[in-house]
Every structure is written in C-alpha cells, then in structure tokens.
C-alpha cells in the first residue's frame with residue numbers, strides 16, 4: 112500500500128516491525144519502554160515500602176517480635192536460590208549472544224527450576240504461619256500468636272502480651288511477599304513463552320531482545336527480594 | 347504537499363469494515379475511535395447519575411431518592427467521570443489519534459500494547475459497570491478507609507477492582523507515549539519544534555507512569571483488607587486511615603494534572619490556529635507543563651489539612667501548592683498574550699477554548715483560596731470545594747476536550763460539522779455551566795457541606811439554580827452531540843486543512859488520514875506554529 116512509498120528507500124530486516132524506520136530505532140524504543148516499565152514497578156512496590164516504613168516506625172516492638180518468628184535459615188536459602196537464578200539468567204543472555212540455542216533453553220530451565228525451589232520453600236513458610244494461626248483476617252488467633260512469639264523470643268526476654276500493630280506486620284509480610292511471588296509467577300509465564308520462541312529458533316546473535324529484557328525483569332524481581340529479606344526477617 | 351485528490355480511495359476508516367477489523371486493529375487512529383465510543387458511553391452514564399441526584403438536590407428535603415441511593419449515585423458519578431472519562435479522554439482519543447500524526451510517525455512505538463491498553467480500560471469498565479448493576483457503591487470516589495475497607499455495605503470490591511485495572515491502561519498508554527515522543531519523531535522535528543500538545547501529552551505520560559502504580563497498590567491494600575481481613579488501614583488492628591489518605595492523594599493530586607495537562611495542550615493548538623499566531627512564550631508554556639508535573643507530586647497534603655496531618659507538614663504543603671500555581675499562571679498569561687494583536691476568529695473550538703481560559707482561571711484561583719490553611723478549615727468538604735473542582739474539571743477539562751474534538755473532528759472523519767449549531771452548543775454549555783456551579787461557591791462559602799441530600803432550607807435557592815443550570819447545560823451537550831454525529835452523515839467534505847492550521851497532521855495527512863498516516867517522507871524545517879509559512883495556505 113501507500114506506506115511502501117515512504118519506506119522503500121531502506122531495507123527491512125525480517126524482525127523489524129513496519130512502523131519503525133530502522134532496527135536501531137526499534138531497539139532503542141523497546142529498551143526505553145522496558146526501563147519505564149521498571150520505573151512503574153518501583154513506584155508500585157514503593158507504595159508498599161512506604162507503608163512498611165510508617166508502621167515500622169510506629170510499632171518497632173511488633174516488628175522486632177514478628178521478625179523473630181521468621182525462619183531466617185529458610186529466608187537465607189531462598190535468597191541464595193534467587194541469586195543463583197539471576198546468575199543463570201545472565202548465562203542465558205550470554206548464550207543468546209553466542210547464538211547458542213541449547214544454552215538458552217538450558218539456562219532458562221535452570222532459572223525456572225530455582226524459581227520452583229523458591230516457591231517450595233515459600234510454601235513451607237506460609238504453611239507454618241497458617242499452622243500457628245498467624246494470618247490476619249483469615250485465621251488469626253491472639254492466644255496462639257502470643258504463644259508463638261514467646262517461643263521465638265530470646266531466653267532473657269519475657270513477653271506477656273501481644274505488641275500493638277503485630278497484625279500489621281503480618282499483613283504487610285503477606286502482601287509484600289505475595290506481590291513478589293505474583294511477579295515471579297508472571298515471570299514463569301514469560302519464561303515459558305520465550306523458551307518456546309527460542310526452541311523454534313526465533314533468536315540469533317543479532318536479535319534476542321526477549322531474552323535480554325526478560326533478564327532485566329528477573330533481576331528486578333530478585334532485587335525486590337533482596338530488600339524484602341532483611342526488612343522482614345532480620346530487622 | 348502533493349495531495350492529488352482530497353478523498354483518497356482507502357483511508358483508515360474504509361480500510362476494512364468488519365467488526366473484527368476494528369476489535370483487532372493495531373492502528374492508533376482506530377484505537378482512538380474505539381476509546382471515543384467507549385468513553386462517550388461512560389460519559390453518558392456518569393451524566394445520567396448526575397441528572398438524577400441534581401433533581402433530588404433541587405429541594406431541601408428528600409423527595410426523589412432515598413439517602414442510600416443518593417450516596418450510590420454521586421459515588422458512581424465521581425468514579426466514572428474521573429477514571430473513565432476525564433483521565434482517558436484526551437490521551438486515549440486525541441492523544442492516540444494525533445501524537446503519531448503530529449510527530450510524523452507511522453504509529454505509536456508499541457501498537458499491540460496500545461490495543462491491549464484499550465482492552466484493559468474496557469475490562470476495568472466492565473467491573474465498574476458490574477458494580478453499578480449489582481447495586482452500586484457508596485464510598486465516594488475517594489474510597490476512604492476504614493469505611494470502604496470494613497464498614498461499607500456496597501460493591502467496593504468490584505468497583506475497586508475496576509479502577510485498579512483501568513489504572514494499568516493509563517500506565518501503558520503513558521509508557522507508549524513517552525517512548526513514541528522520544529524515539530519516533532520525524533527528521534528535523536526537534537524538541538523545541540514540537541507542538542505544545544505533544545509537550546502536554548509527554549508531561550501527562552510521566553505522571554501516569556510514576557503516579558498510577560501507587561494508586562494501584564493502595565487500592566490493592568484496601569481490597570486485601572476487605573476481602574481477606576488484613577489490617578493495613580484498620581485502626582482496630584493498629585492501622586492508620588490517614589496513611590490511606592496520604593497514599594490515595596499521592597496519586598490523586600497528580601491525577602488532577604493527568605486530567606488537565608492534556609487539556610492545556612489542546613488549548614495551545616486551538617488558540618494558535620484561531621489567532622493565527624505562534625503561542626507567546628512557547629518555551630515557557632512547554633516547560634511549565636513539566637514543572638507542573640514535577641511539583642504536582644509534592645502537594646497532595648492540601649487535601650488533608652483537616653485530617654490529623656501535622657500542622658508543619660500542612661504548612662509546607664500549603665506553600666508548595668502556591669508554588670504549583672506559578673507555572674499554571676504562566677500558561678494563562680501566555681495564552682492571553684497570544685490573543686493580543688492576533689487575528690482572532692470565534693469559531694466553535696475557539697469559543698470552547700476561550701471558555702476554558704476563563705473558567706479554568708476561576709477554578710485555579712479558588713484552588714489557591716483552598717490551599718490557604720485557615721480558609722481551608724472553613725471550606726473543606728463544603729460545596730465550595732465541589733464548585734472548585736468542577737470549574738477545573740468541567741469548565742477546564744471538559745471544555746478543552748470539546749474544543750479539541752471540534753478542532754480535529756474534520757481531520758478524524760473528513761467532515762465539517764455545522765458551524766452555527768456548534769457555536770450555539772458551546773455558548774449554551776458555557777452559560778449553563780456557570781449557572782450550575784457558580785451558586786455552589788456561595789452555598790459552600792455559607793457553609794453547606796457536600797454529599798448531603800437533605801439540607802437546610804436557606805441553601806435551597808442556590809441548589810435550585812444549580813439544578814436549573816445543569817439542565818440548561820445538558821441541552822447544550824445534546825446540541826453538541828447531535829451536531830457532531832449528524833455531520834458524519836450530512837457534513838460537507840472538509841478537505842485536508844479546513845482551518846489552515848500548521849502542523850504535520852494538517853499538512854501532510856489527508857482527512858481522514860491514510861492507514862499508514864503519510865504518503866510522503868517527512869522532513870521538518872519550520873518552527874511550531876509558523877503562521878507566516880505560506881505552504882499552509884495552498885491546500886488542495
């Protein structure tokens with residue numbers, strides 16, 4: 112059609128979309144888009160971190176005691192698992208750069224596997240909280256909660272009543288880790304979609320934006336966890 | 347400008363007639379039309395709600411609606427008008443349609459994402475409609491906690507989900523525009539040659555990307571509290587409802603600029619065209635949009651002077667609010683100066699635009715009254731606030747929207763509307779608007795609180811005037827609607843550039859534009875609004 116008149120003067124690569132004038136323009140646009148998306152994600156989690164900060168300052172005791180009931184070991188395991196998955200996605204990008212289709216698939220699979228380990232551990236943690244009746248609104252029980260907190264307190268500290276705001280700690284714990292997990296689940300979907308593309312040979316050393324941008328997204332999700340871990344487990 | 351015939355064989359409207367060709371289109375122009383249709387429906391629903399409760403308010407006692415119904419109607423009105431009309435109107439319709447055309451691009455940067463944004467908007471709309479059909483929601487458009495999260499006995503979950511979802515449509519549209527404006531401009535179209543409409547869309551998009559996610563997470567917390575019983579804003583669990591207000595207004599004050607900045611952009615285009623002059627102080631008008639977007643993020647506390655917010659914080663918010671008035675005033679002064687010695691032509695879009703300037707001025711200045719802490723204590727939550735924000739949102743934004751719609755109508759559809767009736771509509775809307783909302787300043791100043799359907803008899807004259815005015819304005823809107831729609835059938839072909847305006851959309855694209863916008867490669871060698879450029883007068 113008529114638009115051909117405007118664009119016959121330069122050749123189109125097969126993966127260049129027709130509304131871009133050049134491959135460079137397309138690449139730059141996509142990159143800027145991804146960064147803006149990240150900015151929007153930061154603000155989204157930023158709202159949660161703001162609420163966290165306010166209540167942490169208002170109720171330091173609740174925070175200390177709530178964090179006391181966390182299983183730091185499991186949290187640590189998950190942190191290492193996620194760092195490992197970040198590494199494996201870097202290796203996937205590296206493979207893409209070297210036109211290594213098998214490598215892409217292998218490292219994506221490892222990333223997903225590590226993600227599943229993370230979910231397994233998270234499920235254990237959520238399960239324990241459910242058993243201890245520490246889920247606000249759904250099965251919260253003051254007596255049981257107090258008991259759990261007493262059990263986890265250091266030997267020389269005596270706790271006779273629940274600190275004010277303790278339910279806020281757990282509410283935020285569930286919302287923050289839940290939102291993080293939701294982002295991982297979305298990541299799973301994206302990863303599988305990209306693996307299918309890779310298996311069909313859609314990428315080459317010159318063209319692998321999906322792989323690269325997925326890497327950025329996955330790093331972002333990991334970084335969120337790197338913040339959540341100390342804030343929720345170690346305070 | 348080698349336009350060889352005015353109506354090319356295939357344009358974006360005629361290129362495909364099936365429903366599927368519309369619902370699966372990735373053409374930014376068709377997506378703009380999809381927004382136009384959806385948004386007009388939402389506007390009519392919102393207006394119907396307003397008609398009903400305005401009728402109720404005509405007299406001081408309850409004779410049309412039960413109090414609960416009244417609450418649900420004004421909430422529905424607010425939610426629909428803010429989230430489904432004012433916020434998406436200019437970006438969704440005019441922005442989608444004209445941003446690529448004005449910068450010489452074939453489309454926005456991410457056309458499929460653009461279509462997805464429309465579907466997200468519709469999905470949010472369906473949830474909200476479901477809330478309405480299911481019986482409505484009565485929290486007010488602000489969803490204040492703990493009423494919304496614990497006590498309200500209406501469809502907060504559905505409506506909250508609807509607004510949450512629509513937010514992502516704004517975010518993605520904003521993202522799309524920022525990338526498009528950065529990366530897709532035609533050769534020679536430098537930042538300082540951009541039409542001011544583009545600057546306005548750009549500033550709006552920044553707020554959309556940075557502000558809307560905070561609203562999303564805030565609503566999510568409210569929903570978590572309501573559905574699961576988490577206690578983030580519930581005082582019984584130690585939560586703080588004022589934190590909700592902070593988080594809500596952190597988005598919703600910038601959101602008022604999301605609504606008005608695109609309107610500023612429209613006004614600059616129309617004013618330059620019908621004064622046949624470059625906008626006075628182009629650079630100042632351009633950068634004041636960015637300044638408004640930036641400062642607008644730090645004034646949210648002016649909605650909370652009477653909450654438990656610290657008085658010192660209030661003081662700072664008050665000063666910052668005054669500060670944001672400065673870039674706004676710069677625009678008004680520059681627009682007025684543009685008229686000076688211009689050859690002003692009072693066409694329908696220009697009437698709307700002049701109406702905008704006057705009404706927005708009143709709205710902005712009364713905003714400064716409200717930003718004064720001592721006065722705010724007296725006026726907060728009265729009809730004065732209602733009048734203030736209707737002057738900026740309806741007097742400002744709706745007028746700008748209608749100005750833009752009339753201005754670009756011939757480009758969008760290739761038809762001229764009946765100029766006489768369009769002007770009649772504009773004048774009736776202007777007077778009807780003032781009759782509706784000016785009395786509310788007085789009632790509010792006398793102390794009448796907002797959101798009551800039964801009130802003291804001394805306020806009745808003002809409310810009655812207001813109701814009468816609203817019907818007058820309604821007549822104007824109907825005239826406007828009929829004029830525009832009938833032009834599609836009976837209107838004369840407009841030709842490429844009926845207003846002899848500058849700008850790529852008028853001079854390089856036919857009316858209605860070709861599917862891929864331009865048939866010749868574009869290179870820009872003139873400044874914006876160069877009304878001395880002879881090429882714009884030699885239309886085919």
Ligand code: HEM
Pocket residue numbers: 488602603605606648649667668670671674709710711712713714716717718722725726727731734735738739742743
């Ligand atoms: C110079 C510009 C402006 C100033 C100084 C200003 C100031 C204010 C202040 C101080 C309030 C709080 C009143 C109260 O509740 O006690 C307010 C309310 C409001 N303003 Fe503005 N404003 C300005 C422009 C705008 C614009 C452009 C819009 C929308 C397009 C807008 C929309 C609103 C709305 C919707 C409310 C009421 C929200 C509610 O409580 O429901 N304002 N404004």
Ligand SMILES: [Cu+2]
Pocket residue numbers: 598599602645646648649
């Ligand atoms: Cu405000």
